[in-house]
Amino acid sequence: MQRTHNNRAWWLVLPVVIVVAFSAIIPMMTVVNYSVQDIFDPSTRFFVGTEWYREILRDERLHDSLIRQFVYSFAVLAIEIPLGIAVALSMPRKGFMVSLCMILLALPLLIPWNVVGTIWQIIGREDIGLYGWALGQLGIDYNYASNPADAWVTVLVMDVWHWTSLVALLCYSGLRAIPDVYYQAARIDRASPWAVFRYIQLPKLKSVLLIGIMLRFMDSFMIYTEPFVLTGGGPGTTTTFLSQTLTQMAIGQFDLGRAAAFSLIYFLIILLVSWLFYTAMTHQDSDDA
Amino acid sequence: MSLSLEAVTRRVGRETHIDRVDLTFEPGSFNVLLGRTLSGKTSLMRLMAGLDVPSDGRIVMNGEDVTGRPVRERNISMVYQQFINYPSLSVYDNIASPLKLARMAPEEIRRRVHEIAEMLHIEQFLARQPAELSGGQQQRTAMARALVKDADLVLFDEPLVNLDYKLREELRHEMRSLFATRNTIAVYATTEPGEALALGGTTTLMHEGRVLQSGPTEAVYHHPLSVEAAKLYSEPQINLFEAEVRGRELAFSGAASAGEQGSRFVLPTPLAGIESGAYRFGIRPSHLGLAPLADDDLEFAVTVDIAEISGSETFLHVSNDDHSLVLHLAGIHDFAVDDAIRVYAPAHKLFVYAADGGDGAEQHGDGALIRSPERPTTTGGGLA
Structure with a gap:
């Protein structure tokens, strides 16, 4: 008799199943469980069905926060991606300057979020902060604590300062992977620098850019610490993004059911947008092909 | 242009x-x-x-x-x-x-x-x-x-x-x-x-x-x-060996390398006119043979190192104490390693170069071509 099944193989899968269960499935299902209940305390809970979901979808505060979040994430992408490419393009291709540039670029990446927030909170202050004071001396009225536009700009600048390096390093590695003969061939073809960028560098950067865009989108969509440290989401609610709204709901108001439903929607939005980016960029690939 | x-x-x-x-x-x-x-x-x-x-x-x-x-x-x-x-x-x-x-x-x-x-x-x-x-x-x-x-x-x-x-x-x-x-x-x-x-x-x-x-x-x-x-212009690389011309005689520079005739030969007719002295001789792998084509072919007694078969050709690597030669043979040949065989170099296919520091070198320069083989299409073997 020939055995095609060996049940012992399940033991080999078990470690992965356990890890995934504890890291993803169980927490996720707990959230799903919470999202359909109204919880007062650990022993007092009622099943409420989809009520939380319906309520959230109609919540004005969440709508505002969602719109702010989208505007913020797209602003981050619109600045960091082109800037990162530009930095990568202007980096030297060989010599000791390469390592110097790499170290300088890597430095911001090593700094924790809350430290970044604190740095900019101090540096932007009018009285003791270098930038805040300098702007004041230039006659620019800058105050992130009272002016929503200033707060926005500061949070954006913080993110650009912190994360453009990531895009630049990714692009730099992509550029380094292009053999020199491509550039040589382009010179022989008398191609302009723009044509070299458009037809050689950009197509070759596509895959690293995809990774860069996805990482920056997901990460900026979850921004929490920086605006929290800077102004606590203010002035008013002007820099209160989704994750802060969620935290307020879950911890501040102890509205667990509502927060759970919101988390799931939040998660689905990130998943959906990432999927859209991914298919848009890879689909274009097969269009070209 | x-x-x-x-x-x-x-x-x-x-x-x-x-x-x-x-x-x-x-x-x-x-x-x-x-x-x-x-x-x-x-x-x-x-x-x-x-x-x-x-x-x-x-x-x-x-x-x-x-x-x-x-x-x-x-x-x-x-x-x-x-x-x-x-x-x-x-x-x-x-x-x-x-x-x-x-x-x-x-x-x-x-x-x-x-x-x-x-x-x-x-x-x-x-x-x-x-x-x-x-x-x-x-x-x-x-x-x-x-x-x-x-x-x-x-x-x-x-x-x-x-x-x-x-x-x-x-x-x-x-x-x-x-x-x-x-x-x-x-x-x-x-x-x-x-x-x-x-x-x-x-x-x-x-x-x-x-x-x-x-x-x-x-x-x-x-x-x-x-x-x-x-x-450079030979694949596999051209075979080179040193020999001396003494009047009407050609002698391999090595000690006891040649076949029955020893390491001395009567100077083959195609080489007549070459002055006495030390020379480097070259012959393309495809011109070496396993059987003599003429009486004045140079003969090498060698043993087989390896026979490489490539498509319908055989590259036969042979050597003795003084020489290491490659033959490019048409067809597939079977040789066992260490087989003792004789290899023949037709005299009219030989390239003759001035040996480094030899007598010809003073006149022509080190390694300069003195004589190239006759080609079937032309009568003389002179320089082009």
Whole structure:
């Protein structure tokens, strides 16, 4: 008799199943469980069905926060991606300057979020902060604590300062992977620098850019610490993004059911947008092909 | 369009990559640069293209000094060992790209692209992306791009190395016919003597950044003017051995290496007229035989080291204490290692070179060609 099944193989899968269960499935299902209940305390809970979901979808505060979040994430992408490419393009291709540039670029990446927030909170202050004071001396009225536009700009600048390096390093590695003969061939073809960028560098950067865009989108969509440290989401609610709204709901108001439903929607939005980016960029690939 | 290099030298740091090269290329000629890896073929091509500027010497195109002129201002094209195409453009747009940059009328571009694509048999792939093509088709696309713009100078830097044997033969053959009707100078770098022979035209032998010899392919092949040139232009490498001519006698320099006759021979008739002295003799692997063809063939008593069978040919490596020889035999032969056999070198197939520091060297220079074998087509074996 020939055995095609060996049940012992399940033991080999078990470690992965356990890890995934504890890291993803169980927490996720707990959230799903919470999202359909109204919880007062650990022993007092009622099943409420989809009520939380319906309520959230109609919540004005969440709508505002969602719109702010989208505007913020797209602003981050619109600045960091082109800037990162530009930095990568202007980096030297060989010599000791390469390592110097790499170290300088890597430095911001090593700094924790809350430290970044604190740095900019101090540096932007009018009285003791270098930038805040300098702007004041230039006659620019800058105050992130009272002016929503200033707060926005500061949070954006913080993110650009912190994360453009990531895009630049990714692009730099992509550029380094292009053999020199491509550039040589382009010179022989008398191609302009723009044509070299458009037809050689950009197509070759596509895959690293995809990774860069996805990482920056997901990460900026979850921004929490920086605006929290800077102004606590203010002035008013002007820099209160989704994750802060969620935290307020879950911890501040102890509205667990509502927060759970919101988390799931939040998660689905990130998943959906990432999927859209991914298919848009890879689909274009097969269009070209 | 003619191109000449006058004492062109290129030094990088303390190294000399190209050393005083003088070469002239005729309009419409097909020129092969043959040399081993790092012999300076690519460096020389980069100078011709204007990608690098020579440290010394002049580059003259059509009587005009273009030495310092950058590549953008020259009308050249180049095909590389790697298949270089614009990755995001279709084959059509790839081929059309140099014409678009030259602001040619769309109708003319269309006509030219289709013409060249047809010549290179890629017209059915025009709408495709380079990544969707096989290596051979990608290289055809790169070649079409190089040829479509009617450049004055087309440089091929080992373009067929990354292709399989069959495709290589096919493209090599087409390349000759593509250039037959053009007024373009083609320069083709290769490491393979066989490829240089198949392409014809002229051959320039490069060695350590210098030109060893340059001339019509046939002439260079049949009369390599130095030992180094003979080594380069022979695959497998030419067999060399030292021997001394003493009056009417020829003696191997080694102790007891030869066959029945010992290491001394009556000077074969074809070699009559050579003055007494020490010489280096060369014979191509295909001219050595297992049986004597004439009474005055030189005989070697040797043992078999290895027999390599390649297709329908056998490369037989043999040696004795003084000599190490390779025979290129037609057909498949079976030999056991250490078989004692005799190998014969027909005297009229021998190349004779001045031995380093020998008597001939004073007159001709170290390793200079003194006599090359008679060719069946010509009566004399004199220098071309």
